[in-house]
Amino acid sequence: MIIAERKPINEIMEMVKDVKRVLVLGCKGCVTVCSAGGEREVEILASLIRLGANKQGRTVEVTDGALVRQCDKEYIDGLDNWKGKYDAIVSMACGVGVNFIANLRPETIVYPGVNTSFLGGSAEQGVWSEQCAGCGNCILHLTGGLCPVARCAKSLMNGPCGGSQGGRCEINPDVNCIWQSIHDRLERTGKKEDMLRVAPIRDWSTAGHGGPRKVVRDDLTV
Amino acid sequence: MSDFTPNIRAFCCHYTSQQICAEGDEGLNREGFPKSVAIERLVCSGKLQVSAILKAFEDGADGVYVVGCPEDKCHNLMGSQRAAKRVGAVRKALTELDVEADRVEMYHLERGFHPEFVAAAQEMDRRIKEMGPSPLKGGKK
Numbered sequence: 143m144i145i146a147e148r149k150p151i152n153e154i155m156e157m158v159k160d161v162k163r164v165l166v167l168g169c170k171g172c173v174t175v176c177s178a179g180g181e182r183e184v185e186i187l188a189s190l191i192r193l194g195a196n197k198q199g200r201t202v203e204v205t206d207g208a209l210v211r212q213c214d215k216e217y218i219d220g221l222d223n224w225k226g227k228y229d230a231i232v233s234m235a236c237g238v239g240v241n242f243i244a245n246l247r248p249e250t251i252v253y254p255g256v257n258t259s260f261l262g263g264s265a266e267q268g269v270w271s272e273q274c275a276g277c278g279n280c281i282l283h284l285t286g287g288l289c290p291v292a293r294c295a296k297s298l299m300n301g302p303c304g305g306s307q308g309g310r311c312e313i314n315p316d317v318n319c320i321w322q323s324i325h326d327r328l329e330r331t332g333k334k335e336d337m338l339r340v341a342p343i344r345d346w347s348t349a350g351h352g353g354p355r356k357v358v359r360d361d362l363t364v
Numbered sequence: 365m366s367d368f369t370p371n372i373r374a375f376c377c378h379y380t381s382q383q384i385c386a387e388g389d390e391g392l393n394r395e396g397f398p399k400s401v402a403i404e405r406l407v408c409s410g411k412l413q414v415s416a417i418l419k420a421f422e423d424g425a426d427g428v429y430v431v432g433c434p435e436d437k438c439h440n441l442m443g444s445q446r447a448a449k450r451v452g453a454v455r456k457a458l459t460e461l462d463v464e465a466d467r468v469e470m471y472h473l474e475r476g477f478h479p480e481f482v483a484a485a486q487e488m489d490r491r492i493k494e495m496g497p498s499p500l501k502g503g504k505k
Contacts, residue, residue, distance in 0.1 A: 192422060193418065
């Protein structure tokens with residue numbers, strides 16, 4: 143899922159410093175699961191904006207709400223529920239949600255309430271780690287299911303590099319060298335000969351280096 | 365700030381407040397429990413959400429504290445540890461808003477009506493009196 147983290151309150155307060163009516167808008171998708179922008183976090187941010195405004199000696203009317211998702215046009219239409227009740231939106235969805243509101247509501251002012259961090263999973267309660275870079279051309283079948291694009295500091299296609307020490311990455315001893323893990327895993331699963339394969343120079347155009355990406359499914363379009 | 369009477373909200377778990385509630389106002393007053401503190405009972409301090417603490421400040425509290433079981437002896441195993449984390453989250457948020465983090469506090473206390481329970485309330489009363497009214501009230505009394 144997409145992992146996000148609430149922006150510092152002061153950053154958000156600066157965004158809404160001249161706004162009289164704010165809609166804090168959560169998303170019931172990924173950011174609810176990672177406890178960054180679901181209904182519970184919306185309630186907290188709405189309260190903090192009110193308190194912050196009080197401290198500044200001004201009154202702000204804060205409405206809170208949430209959409210099923212902010213990454214589908216049909217759900218963005220749900221904004222009509224609060225029509226005329228806000229001057230600006232603080233979206234607690236990932237950056238996709240903020241973009242979708244901006245795309246679909248040309249007149250609406252929308253600010254990000256979270257920093258969109260990465261594609262990852264919950265390593266343990268309250269801890270999330272990056273697992274996928276969304277590079278558009280998976281090579282996980284060659285690397286034992288472990289992604290060197292997302293999890294190697296250098297995104298090496300052939301590794302490990304000389305900075306791998308005792309199974310740890312040179313950038314930070316808390317980070318596992320994913321190429322060491324790939325070697326270990328391939329050996330455990332009887333596929334260590336796969337390590338002899340030299341990955342060719344990669345075409346990164348699918349990773350965004352060729353501009354914004356788009357997926358079109360003819361079987362689904364109408 | 366000698367004329368300032370703080371508004372302090374105490375969220376107490378069922379187990380730490382059971383005996384306190386049985387004492388009633390008269391019993392509390394007799395033991396020196398400050399009148400500035402209003403107690404709200406919870407089934408478990410782990411039930412307390414960050415938003416409830418913030419709401420207390422929105423409702424005019426100058427200080428808020430939470431009383432839960434000792435960390436390693438919570439009736440519900442980890443409830444008071446969770447409450448402490450949430451108090452920590454509010455402390456962080458207050459700091460971000462440039463408000464004294466000490467306006468919110470977590471206490472881990474044994475069950476029963478004992479001097480430590482009164483001392484915690486007195487400490488908060490003293491602390492908030494020194495700090496003055498919460499700036500989050502924006503000048504409202």
